Amino acid sequence: MKTSNSNTTLLKVRALTKSFPLATGGLRRVMDLPDFSMQQGELVYLAGGSGTGKSTLIHLLSGVLKADSGKVHLLGTDIQAMSEGKRDRFRGLHIGLLFQTLQLLPALTSLENVALPCGLAGKPEGHSRAQALLQGLGLGDRLHDYPNRLSTGQAQRVALARALVNQPSLILADEPTASLDAENGKNAVSLICETCRREGASLLMVSHDPRLREGFDRVLELDQINQVGREAAT
Numbered sequence: 001m002k003t004s005n006s007n008t009t010l011l012k013v014r015a016l017t018k019s020f021p022l023a024t025g026g027l028r029r030v031m032d033l034p035d036f037s038m039q040q041g042e043l044v045y046l047a048g049g050s051g052t053g054k055s056t057l058i059h060l061l062s063g064v065l066k067a068d069s070g071k072v073h074l075l076g077t078d079i080q081a082m083s084e085g086k087r088d089r090f091r092g093l094h095i096g097l098l099f100q101t102l103q104l105l106p107a108l109t110s111l112e113n114v115a116l117p118c119g120l121a122g123k124p125e126g127h128s129r130a131q132a133l134l135q136g137l138g139l140g141d142r143l144h145d146y147p148n149r150l151s152t153g154q155a156q157r158v159a160l161a162r163a164l165v166n167q168p169s170l171i172l173a174d175e176p177t178a179s180l181d182a183e184n185g186k187n188a189v190s191l192i193c194e195t196c197r198r199e200g201a202s203l204l205m206v207s208h209d210p211r212l213r214e215g216f217d218r219v220l221e222l223d224q225i226n227q228v229g230r231e232a233a234t
Helices: 054-062 084-094 110-120 126-136 152-164 182-199 227-233
Strands: 009-021 027-039 043-047 069-074 095-098 170-174 202-207 218-221
Touching: 009 054, 009 202, 027 054, 027 202, 027 227, 043 182, 054 069, 054 095, 054 170, 054 202, 084 095, 095 152, 110 126, 110 152, 126 152, 152 182, 170 182, 182 202
Parallel strands: 043 202, 043 218, 095 170, 170 202
Antiparallel strands: 009 027, 009 069
16 A cells, blocks of 8 residues: 655545434434545545435535534635535636546537536636547547546546546545446556556545455545444444
8 A cells, every 4th residue: 555745634524514404303423533634645535325414514615515513624615514505616726526437528528528627717828738638648649538438437527627637625525436346446446546646646545345445545435423323333
């Protein structure tokens, strides 16, 4: 297992909680995270089974979801203390997201899909940066192809380039290999890790698949850091 070269804290979580309403009434607590942190440049694999709150955690860390209580400090700024609009702008500049469903826009080419976040952030260098990333990922000949002309692996590389195009400090990946078989899943994770290291981005990937743990600086079980998971296991 490799180790991060940085001693600078990038992400620090304190007393983060989230509950969801039950159909029968009342609330179900899904996240109770007393303490969690990551260093700049660190690649962390967080394992957890179905229903353990992996996607909820990604949405809380990115500010897509508002916590009931707690703090999420990224680059010294508490995302959870921001208004929704400020969270959206901060996320666009500092966080890249990879999802189970790649969420490529079908009416845009590979190049246009990747350059889109730069346009939203008002960065004029978007197309040149997008083209360089796609070429670096072996897609130089697919720049003008639409998503329906790409294989699953190619589409995933386009999604990875899009996540990195704004040079974010942190990539949050939610089961990004769910649609791939075991061998292609391992290859995809290796590519994600290598690309994040090359681009200088930290990576937090959540997954249920224990075969994908190689190449990370740190491997954790979600119930090691989520008080809800620890309580459920006892």
